[in-house]
Each structure stands twice: as structure tokens, then as C-alpha cells.
Amino acid sequence: xxxxxxxxxxxxxxxxxxxxxxxxxxxxxxxxxxxxxxxxxxxxxxxxxxxxxxxxxxxxxxxxxxxxxxxxxxxxxxxxxxxxxxxxxxxxxxxxxxxxxxxxxxxxxxxxxxxxxxxxxxxxxxxxxxxxxxxxxxxxxxxxxxxxxxxxxxxxxxxxxxxxxxxxxxxxxxxxxxxxxxxxxxxxxxxxxxxxxxxxxxxxxxxxxxxxxxxxxxxxxxxxxxxxxxxxxxxxxxxxxxxxxxxxxxxxxxxxxxxxxxxxxxxxxxxxxxxxxxxxxxxxxxxxxxxxxxxxxxxxxxxxxxxxxxxxxxxxxxxxxxxxxxxxxxxxxxxxxxxxxxxxxxxxxxxxxxxxxxxxxxxxxxxxxxxxxxxxxxxxxxxxxxxxxxxxxxxxxxxxxxxxxxxxxxxxxxxxxxxxxxxxxxxxxxxxxxxxxxxxxxxxxxxxxxxxxxxxxxxxxxxxxxxxxxxxxxxxxxxxxxx
Amino acid sequence: xxxxxxxxxxxxxxxxxxxxxxxxxxxxxxxxxxxxxxxxxxxxxxxxxxxxxxxxxxxxxxxxxxxxxxxxxxxxxxxxxxxxxxxxxxxxxxxxxxxxxxxxxxxxxxxxxxxxxxxxxxxxxxxxxxxxxxxxxxxxxxxxxxxxxxxxxxxxxxxxxxxxxxxxxxxxxxxxxxxxxxxxxxxxxxxxxxxxxxxxxxxxxxxxxxxxxxxxxxxxxxxxxxxxxxxxxxxxxxxxxxxxxxxx
Numbered sequence: 106x107x108x109x110x111x112x113x114x115x116x117x118x119x120x121x122x123x124x125x126x127x128x129x130x131x132x133x134x135x136x137x138x139x140x141x142x143x144x145x146x147x148x149x150x151x152x153x154x155x156x157x158x159x160x161x162x163x164x165x166x167x168x169x170x171x172x173x174x175x176x177x178x179x180x181x182x183x184x185x186x187x188x189x190x191x192x193x194x195x196x197x198x199x200x201x202x203x204x205x206x207x208x209x210x211x212x213x214x215x216x217x218x219x220x221x222x223x224x225x226x227x228x229x230x231x232x233x234x235x236x237x238x239x240x241x242x243x244x245x246x247x248x249x250x251x252x253x254x255x256x257x258x259x260x261x262x263x264x265x266x267x268x269x270x271x272x273x274x275x276x277x278x279x280x281x282x283x284x285x286x287x288x289x290x291x292x293x294x295x296x297x298x299x300x301x302x303x304x305x306x307x308x309x310x311x312x313x314x315x316x317x318x319x320x321x322x323x324x325x326x327x328x329x330x331x332x333x334x335x336x337x338x339x340x341x342x343x344x345x346x347x348x349x350x351x352x353x354x355x356x357x358x359x360x361x362x363x364x365x366x367x368x369x370x371x372x373x374x375x376x377x378x379x380x381x382x383x384x385x386x387x388x389x390x391x392x393x394x395x396x397x398x399x400x401x402x403x404x405x406x407x408x409x410x411x412x413x414x415x416x417x418x419x420x421x422x423x424x425x426x427x428x429x430x431x432x433x434x435x436x437x438x439x440x441x442x443x444x445x446x447x448x449x450x451x452x453x454x455x456x457x458x459x460x461x462x463x464x465x466x467x468x469x470x471x472x473x474x475x476x477x478x479x480x481x482x483x484x485x486x487x488x489x490x491x492x493x494x495x496x497x498x499x500x501x502x503x504x505x506x507x508x509x510x511x512x513x514x515x516x517x518x519x520x521x522x523x524x525x526x527x528x529x530x531x532x533x534x535x536x537x538x539x540x541x542x543x544x545x546x547x548x549x550x551x552x553x554x555x556x557x558x559x560x561x562x563x564x565x566x567x568x569x570x571x572x573x574x575x576x577x578x579x580x581x582x583x584x585x586x587x588x
Numbered sequence: 589x590x591x592x593x594x595x596x597x598x599x600x601x602x603x604x605x606x607x608x609x610x611x612x613x614x615x616x617x618x619x620x621x622x623x624x625x626x627x628x629x630x631x632x633x634x635x636x637x638x639x640x641x642x643x644x645x646x647x648x649x650x651x652x653x654x655x656x657x658x659x660x661x662x663x664x665x666x667x668x669x670x671x672x673x674x675x676x677x678x679x680x681x682x683x684x685x686x687x688x689x690x691x692x693x694x695x696x697x698x699x700x701x702x703x704x705x706x707x708x709x710x711x712x713x714x715x716x717x718x719x720x721x722x723x724x725x726x727x728x729x730x731x732x733x734x735x736x737x738x739x740x741x742x743x744x745x746x747x748x749x750x751x752x753x754x755x756x757x758x759x760x761x762x763x764x765x766x767x768x769x770x771x772x773x774x775x776x777x778x779x780x781x782x783x784x785x786x787x788x789x790x791x792x793x794x795x796x797x798x799x800x801x802x803x804x805x806x807x808x809x810x811x812x813x814x815x816x817x818x819x820x821x822x823x824x825x826x827x828x829x830x831x832x833x834x835x836x
Contacts, residue, residue, distance in 0.1 A: 373676055373678075434677075437640060438676065441640060442688070
């Protein structure tokens with residue numbers, strides 16, 4: 106036990122040392138982040154009060170929604186925080202069994218204050234459930250539900266580190282979203298609501314107030330067995346999937362033929378950005394948007410333009426934290442190359458544009474096909490303005506507030522949540538203005554939008570040059586921030 | 589003509605003085621060895637000479653150009669094998685070379701041709717599509733060396749080039765360095781392997797605690813009847829293994 110405790114202690118120190126090394130707990134507005142979190146918790150507590158009254162009357166709608174929120178929080182927690190500051194793969198040379206390592210993995214999940222808040226928030230659901238007609242069974246079901254959520258999150262976080270599983274999980278996500286769109290459109294004739302009876306949120310509330318409570322609890326136990334086994338198996342897979350010395354030609358080596366000094370650098374960044382999970386939500390939004398444009402009998406131009414705004418949002422970390430995936434070694438190479446900081450920034454910006462274009466272009470093309478060339482042109486101008494605005498803000502933020510990101514994880518908000526929110530609002534503005542101007546004066550909208558594009562272009566150029574200069578001066582500071 | 593020249597070069601990190609008042613004068617076409625124990629300031633010096641680290645005070649000139657004032661001009665002329673190798677994750681060895689070539693204004697064709705020759709010479713051709721994070725430490729080092737050589741630099745900085753390299757490749761690298769020096773290229777080399785340095789370099793300096801404690805040519809060393817190892821241990825304190833009583 107001491108052996109495990111010593112490793113967990115190290116992880117604890119590594120996590121908290123970040124703050125002590127920064128010598129300022131307010132670094133990156135941690136305080137503001139905390140205030141926002143407290144406000145959310147306050148709202149949550151009020152919802153718990155309402156749920157308490159509802160469940161006493163036998164209404165489980167709100168409790169089910171809260172349980173769904175808890176499930177999502179547990180799903181995101183292991184994916185968004187680093188697997189561990191001490192790599193489990195590197196711990197293999199120590200005399201520790203897989204069970205020991207799995208134990209460390211679970212304990213390390215609860216090092217961050219965010220995980221404590223999720224634990225507290227999850228346990229708080231016991232308060233309304235304790236007032237249900239069958240309180241003890243309800244409490245047991247709630248605990249089983251929390252355990253299942255945690256193990257599901259762990260299993261997915263582990264599987265995301267394996268390429269084939271990543272593809273499979275993305276396919277499942279697309280399928281789920283398509284199903285959700287289908288159900289919400291009301292075309293399934295209520296079939297989904299029958300299936301929803303076996304959803305874990307439903308099972309938990311059925312144990313509290315519904316019919317067949319023992320059966321529902323038994324089903325939750327079975328789900329726990331399944332998800333815990335999956336978490337264990339997937340963890341074991343991450344340990345046995347030793348990186349092999351592959352020697353195969355990559356198809357995307359062709360991409361290395363991008364012209365110019367920044368071309369090669371941009372391709373490297375495309376490869377890096379592809380390994381962040383956030384842009385896949387942009388891709389998902391783009392797929393759903395394309396489905397809408399293809400299948401809808403009367404697609405709307407406004408919806409197409411809104412889709413373009415939405416697609417950019419998950420890609421924000423690529424623009425706002427463009428050095429986040431680089432390591433010291435890579436940043437040292439930037440320091441050795443005979444290129445200016447502006448060229449390095451251009452490479453990163455180009456990579457962002459490539460990733461965003463892959464997602465946005467099909468929407469623009471389909472909008473042009475279904476709604477006319479003018480709508481497509483508007484979309485193109487809007488997308489260009491959005492890209493310039495994102496990069497203008499992003500170039501400033503990438504140098505000022507770089508945060509460490511990890512492959513196959515979501516980008517952490519880091520310590521820069523207010524800047525992130527402000528950046529999203531600023532960068533989405535050209536898209537919102539496109540819609541507003543079109544609604545206000547459709548005849549002159551194209552000129553106004555071209556003016557917006559010009560302004561965004563000027564802002565971007567200024568930000569690009571300045572960020573390049575600042576990167577040259579502050580490369581070492583950027584390195585320290587992402588270590 | 590002096591290729592590498594420093595005047596009172598110093599670097600401090602907070603209270604720690606990593607390098608103090610370093611004076612170096614290295615002529616063109618010299619194979620120069622820079623020796624010292626761990627933490628003596630070798631890598632910090634290399635970083636300052638190559639423009640990766642800004643000196644706290646003092647000046648560095650490479651081919652007569654100030655590294656601080658004209659970093660890009662200097663970087664175009666030098667090749668560097670840094671201590672940390674400076675490689676990107678998720679790129680293959682081949683992709684690294686393809687990416688770097690255009691940065692040094694080499695055409696794609698020229699880049700591919702030189703890259704192939706370098707990789708064949710360094711026994712990396714078969715492994716060229718291996719990701720660097722999956723390559724062995726020796727392969728990574730050779731990849732970084734290939735990157736340093738790709739643009740045919742006038743001055744080569746090598747930080748521990750023989751560490752983790754197999755004997756065949758080490759021999760090839762040594763031969764290559766001698767050929768390069770014969771063609772007028774200046775090589776600045778740091779290494780812990782004193783025997784190798786002794787056989788390769790024409791002049792050397794020993795740095796201890798951030799200060800140069802000895803600087804001379806190999807010829808002077810041989811005339812004095814010392815070996816490089818003797819000279820090194822005159823300046824570097826050595827702990828004895830007997831103090832570790834509990835071992836064995």
C-alpha cells in the first residue's frame with residue numbers, strides 16, 4: 106500500500122506544484138474560474154431543491170435531467186484532465202501489478218479540485234432521492250449510477266488512446282447525434298421513448314418511484330459490472346498497446362508538399378491539431394449540418410450561416426492555444442530554425458485554416474447547391490471573416506496565455522476561461538453580423554460583409570505580426586507555460 | 589578568420605550563474621571540443637552560441653555576425669544537434685527532413701535527394717517512416733544530426749553527438765566530421781567521451797562551474813606529456829566509490 110501511496114503522493118505534488126511554481130494562485134484567472142464554478146453549483150443546488158419537491162410528488166423529469174448532467178460530467182472528467190502526470194506506461198518497469206496501476210489510475214482521478222466538485226455534485230443528487238417513496242433503494246441506485254458514470258468515463262478515456270477505438274467511438278457519436286436529430290424531428294413515432302426506459306437515468310429513477318424497482322436496480326448492477334470490466338480491460342489495453350516501431354509510409358506525407366517555408370510547419374501542426382478531440386465536435390456539427398442541407402425539403406440560409414458559426418466554436422482551442430500541443434523539444438526546434446516568429450505563426454494559422462476548411466467547405470458548397478450561389482458566397486465571406494477573427498484573437502492569446510494540451514484529450518480551459526469566453530464572443534461576431542446585416546438590409550449585405558472581412562483581415566494582420574515578434578522574444582516563457 | 593567568438597559571455601538563471609565571462613575564439617575549419625562535467629554550463633553555452641538562449645551579458649559572434657542582433661542570418665549558416673534533439677512528436681524521420689529542407693530554402697527535389705543520402709549514410713533509410721517518438725534514442729539522435737547537416741552548414745554545433753549511438757554509426761559520424769573539417773567547416777563539439785574527443789579535436793576548452801578552467805590545442809597537450817583525461821581530472825573533483833559502503 107505504501108508503494109501506491111508514494112506514487113499517488115508524487116502525482117499530487119506534481120499537480121499542485123504547478124501553482125506553487127507559478128508563484129501566484131491567481132495565475133490565469135483561476136479565481137474567476139472558481140467564481141463561475143461556484144455560480145453553477147449555486148444554480149445546481151437550487152435545481153436540487155426543485156427536484157426534491159417534484160420527486161416527492163412522483164415526477165422524475167428534473168431528477169433524470171440532473172442525472173444526465175452528472176453522467177456527462179463524469180464522462181468528460183477523465184477525458185479532459187491528463188491521464189496522469191506520471192505516465193502509466195513508464196510505471197510499468199516498477200514492480201507493480203496491473204491491479205496496482207489501475208488503483209493508482211482511479212485515485213489519481215481525484216487529485217484535481219474539479220473532480221472534487223463533480224464528486225460533491227454527484228453525491229448531492231442523493232438529497233432529492235432520499236425524499237422519494239423508496240429512499241433506500243433510490244440512494245443505492247444513485248450510488249450505482251455514479252459508479253457506472255465514472256467507470257464509463259474511464260473506459261472511454263482509455264479507449265480514446267487507441268486509434269481503432271477512436272474511430273469507432275467517433276462513429277458511435279455520429280450515430281447517436283443522428284438518432285437524436287431523428288427523434289427530435291418526431292419521425293420515429295415514439296419508438297425511442299420505449300427504448301428510453303432502459304436508459305440508466307430512467308433505471309435510477311425507476312428504482313426510486315417507478316414500477317419494478319428491484320429489476321431496475323438489478324439492471325444498474327449489471328451495467329456497473331459491464332462498465333467496470335470495460336474500464337479495467339481498456340486500461341489494460343493502454344498498457345499492453347506498446348508503441349511499436351512502425352515503418353509504413355503515411356498517406357498524408359503527400360501533404361508535406363505544401364509550398365513555402367511555412368508549408369511544412371503547417372502540415373506538422375495539422376497532424377497535431379487532428380489529435381485534439383475538440384475539432385471532432387466541429388466535424389460532427391459539420392456532418393449534421395450537411396445532413397440537414399441535403400435532407401431538408403426547404404433548407405434555410407440563416408441556418409446554414411449559423412452552422413458555420415457553430416462549426417468554428419469547437420475549433421477555438423486550435424486558434425487560441427496554438428502552441429498547446431507542442432513540447433519543449435519542438436519549441437526548441439522553432440528556436441533553431443532560420444525563420445521569424447511571424448513565419449511560425451503563419452504555419453500554425455495555416456494549419457487552423459486547413460482544419461476549419463475541411464469542416465466548413467462542405468456546408469458552403471451544399472448551401473450554394475441547395476440555396477443558390479449568393480448564399481454560398483455569403484457563407485464563404487462569413488467563414489473567411491470568422492477565421493480571421495479567430496486567428497486575430499488566437500494569435501494574441503497563444504502567446505499571452507499558452508496552456509498545455511494533450512493528444513486525444515479535450516483542450517482544458519486552462520487558467521484562461523474569461524479570455525476564452527471573450528474570444529469566442531469576439532470571434533463569432535462577424536458571423537452574427539452577417540446574419541444581422543442580411544436581415545436588416547439584404548440588398549447591401551454583401552458590401553457590408555466584405556467590409557467586415559476587410560476589417561477582420563486588418564486585425565488579423567496586425568495580430569499576426571505582433572504575435573510573431575512576441576514569440577521571438579518570449580519563446581522561453583511559452584515553453585515554461587506548457588511544460 | 590574567427591568563426592566563433594565570444595566576449596565576456598554570461599548567463600544567469602535567478603541566483604544561479606550558469607556561465608560566467610566566457611571567452612572563446614575558434615578559427616574557421618577547426619574541430620573544437622568543449623568539455624566539462626554535468627551541469628558545468630556546456631549546453632547553456634551551446635544554446636547561447638546558437639541563438640536559442642539570450643545571454644544575460646556579453647556578446648557572441650558567428651562568422652562575424654552577432655547572434656543577438658542577426659539571429660536569422662546566423663541560424664541559416666549553422667547546423668545544430670541540440671542536447672534535447674528538438675524533434676517533433678508524431679512526425680516520421682523522413683517527414684522531419686522534408687519539413688526542414690524548405691525552411692533552409694532548399695528545393696523539394698534537393699531536399700529529398702540530400703535527405704536520402706544522409707539517411708543512407710547514417711543507417712536510417714530503412715527506418716525513415718518511423719515516428720520519432722517510437723524510434724530508439726540512437727535513431728532520434730541520428731535524425732537530429734541529419735537535420736543539422738541537411739542544409740550544408742558552415743558551422744556545426746554538436747551537443748553530445750556520440751551518446752547512445754552504435755559503434756558503426758559513431759565511426760561514420762567521426763569520419764564525416766573529419767571530412768567536413770577538411771573542407772573548412774567549423775565543428776563545435778561537446779562530449780563526455782574523452783577518448784573520442786582526444787582523437788578527433790584540434791583544440792579544446794574545459795568548463796567547470798560556468799568558467800573555462802583550461803583552453804589549449806591538442807598539440808600543446810601532447811607536448812606537455814598529459815592525456816586529455818589527466819588534464820580533465822586535474823580540474824574536476826572526483827568522488828570515490830568506496831564511500832558507498834552499503835553497496836555489494
